Amino acid sequence: MAKPNIICVDDQRDILATLKKELQFFRDHIKIYYCESAAEAEKILDDIDANGEHAAVIICDHVMPGKSGVEFLGEVNNDIRFKKTKKLLLTGLATHEDTIEAINKAKIDGYVGKPWETHDFINKVRTLLTEYILEEGLDYNEFITVLDQDTLYARLRDTI
Amino acid sequence: MSTFIKNFHTQFLIDIYFSDPKRVLTLKKNEFLFKQEQFNDRLFLVKKGKLRGFGVNPDGSEVEFFIATKFMFVGVNSFFSTSKTMTNIIALEDSEVAYIGYKDAIYLAGGNASLSEQFLPVIVSELTFRQRRMMDIGAEKEKTLKKLIHSEKLASLGQMAAGIAHELNNAIAVLEKNTRWLGDQIEKIVHEHSPEMLKYFRTGYHEGRTLSNSEIRARQKRYQIIFKISEDTADTLAQTNIDEEEFKKSKKDLEKLAPAISSYWETGATIKDMLVAAHHATYVVKSVKELGAQRSQRNQTVDVNETIKESLTLLQSDLRRINVDLHFSTLPSIIANTGELIQVWSNLIKNACESMIQAKTPDPQLVITSSLKKDKIIVTVKDNGPGIPEHIKDSIFQPNVTTKKEGLSFGLGLGLTIVQRIIDSYGAKISVESVPCNTTFTITIPTGVKHG
Structure with a gap:
């Protein structure tokens, strides 16, 4: 079964812990990874790809030591394996x-x-996740409770 | 309306036209030669003493045009242009002036040159002099104005910062104190009602998040195996920094207990996060406030290392992408003003950061050291950025020298000027060595009166 994942990247541990609580909503359905740097996230992305799973959404801080969020997301964007991965920049x-x-x-x-x-x-994360699942043609029934209904209906209406 | 061109030609003019003892006026100190808005039909040459030319503005204020001394011409403009006088000319001391009038005989030297033709060099020189003087005055005015605007800006920025800092401090104080109260209160409640969970709450509350997220993932995998629990339970337990031995004790019920353990621990850790964040905010606000403070007195005993740390806190957002290495020695306290020292370090650190970021330096690194040599404190701030461009190397401490192009950064070119000013006022010294990959500022501060 192809599982969609969410990856969060922020160098501040307390922010990651806060995100963890915020994303509780998805927890029972979607595996969420928490990384403290772009380098760590790259490893996770490799693992996800190697296991035949999906990197559905990346939520990433911008100002971090080492690679910045924009740099990292730029590289993800150019990586053929993650062409459809949704990228959300979260920054102060x-x-x-x-x-x-x-x-x-x-x-x-x-x-x-x-x-x-x-x-x-x-809502933003939900919408992006839904779009990814639809674009990749994954079976959305398993995740339907955490998906964005409007996006889902709009897509279904278009396909009919 | 004065000029000083004592050369062969003027000497000739002086001899011819200004040597008649009948055409000499003597002026007592404070006596006017002529006043503004009169007709003047004479050209004067100062023979002795000192005259002052000035205009009076409609509002009554005076503008000085010139001071005329021996061999300087006065009245050139009004005499040759035949317009009304624009200046008041007063004797600053007892003076003597020679003059000629329209009706005086024109000396025809080898041709038919008219009086104005003969005096052309004097006129041109006079006009040039006047124009240059106006330009100088203009430039000086602009400089003063700029300085004024800048200090106004800084002052209002400082006031604003102090105002914001005050408001924020109140808000932070409420958040911090109440978070602490809440934490202690929950600790009490847990102690009374679920004493078996107290240790989990306390670990979170007092120690906080000590594990990195990669450590958490590694733990999760191990727990799954050694405790034979689900991925989810293992994940829940791995988040906490609770001693593994604790889990072994309740091995049988671990699957069942995990959510509660995690919940108590997480509650504690979250309160700890809030306290740390509040503390951090207080620190930032404090630094901003000190930066904005008016030149305050140097009556604090200051640990230089602390001021460096405060600057780093203040600049945390700039430093996110930079590896910072600190090598501090224990230093004696000095009598100083914390704000001023913070300003010095902040400027140096900010410059280093911005040059590295602007140049996209790979692995940007900032190394700050402090040491004590005899009775002097030595601080170095080193970066591995591109170095200071050759063409501004000699002028970096002068105002308006900047390499910062981005509109958002300060870029006023005043950072190092301020640094230099503060450094000077402490009898300290600053020097810089810069090559690509190594720019080092070295500051040497005399410890003066020792404390502690």
């Missing part, structure tokens, strides 16, 4: 230029500022 500080680069080079699918609003954040 990004300059205008960073943001332009994030859109142009990393082709991010969403942007959330810190501090974020729980409801909006969850």
Whole structure:
């Protein structure tokens, strides 16, 4: 069974712990990884791919030691294995230029500022997850409780 | 309306036109030669003393145009242009001026040159002098204005920072104190109602998150095997930094107990997170406030190492992508102002960070050391960025020298000027050596009166 995963990347452990609580909603259905650096996330991505699973959504901070979030997401964007992976930038500080680069080079699918609003954040992740599952043609029935109903119906309507 | 061109030609003019003892005026100190808005039909040459030319603005304020001394011409403009005088000319001391008028005989030297033709060099020189003077005044004014605007900006920025800091401090204090209260309260409640869970809560609350997320994943895999529990349970338990031996004790019920253990631990760890975050916020606010403070007195006993640490906290967001290495020696306290020292370190650190980030230096690294040599504290701030560009190397401490192009960063080119000013005021010294991959600023501070 091809399992979709969510990967969170932030160098601050307390932020990751907060995200863990925020993403509780998905926990019973989707495996969520928490990484403290881009390098760590790269390893996880390799594992996910090697196990034949799916990297559905990456939620990534921008300002981190080593590789920045935008750099990392840019590389993911150019990686043929993760062409359809949804990329969400979660950051408290990004300059205008960073943001332009994030859109142009990393082709991010969403942007959330810190501090974020729980409801909006969850909805964004839900929508991205749903889009990924539909685009990859995965069986969505197993995850239907955590998917975004509007996105789902819109897609179903289009296909009929 | 004065000029000083004592050369062959003027000497000739002086001899011809300004040597008649009948055409000499003597002025007592504070006596006017002429006033503004009059007609003047004479050209004067100062023979002795000192005259001052000034204008009076409509609001009554005075503008000084010139001071005329021996062999300087006065009244050139009004005499040749035949317009009204623009200046008041007053004797600053008892003076003597020679003059000629329109009606005085024109000396025809080898041709038919008119008076104005003969005086052309004097006129041109006068105009040039006047223009240069206005340009100088303009440039000086602009400089003063810039300085003024800058210090105004800094002052209002400082005031604003202090205001925001105050408001934030109140908010943070409420959050911090109440979080602490909540934590202690929960600890009590757990102690009373579920004493068997107290140790889990306490581990989270007092120790916080000590495990990295990769360690957690490794633990999870191990727990799954050694305790024969589900992936989910193993994950739950792996999050906590509770001693493995604890889990072995309740081996049989582990699957059942895991959610509760995790929940108590997580509650504790979360409160700890909040306390740490509040503490961090307090530190940041404190640093900002000190930066914004007006030049305060140097009456604090200061540990230089602490001021460096505070600067690092203040610049945490700039430093995220940079590896920071600190090598501190124990230092004697010095009498100083914390804010000023923080300003020095912050500027140096900020410059280092920005140069490395701008140049996309791979593995950017900042090394800060402190040491004591005899009675001097030596601090070095080193980065492995591209180095200071050759063409500005000699002028980095001067204002308006900057390499920062981005609009958001300060880029006023004042950072090192401020640093230099503060350093000087402490009788300290700053030097810099810069080649690509190694730029090191060295600051030497005399310890002066020792404390502690």
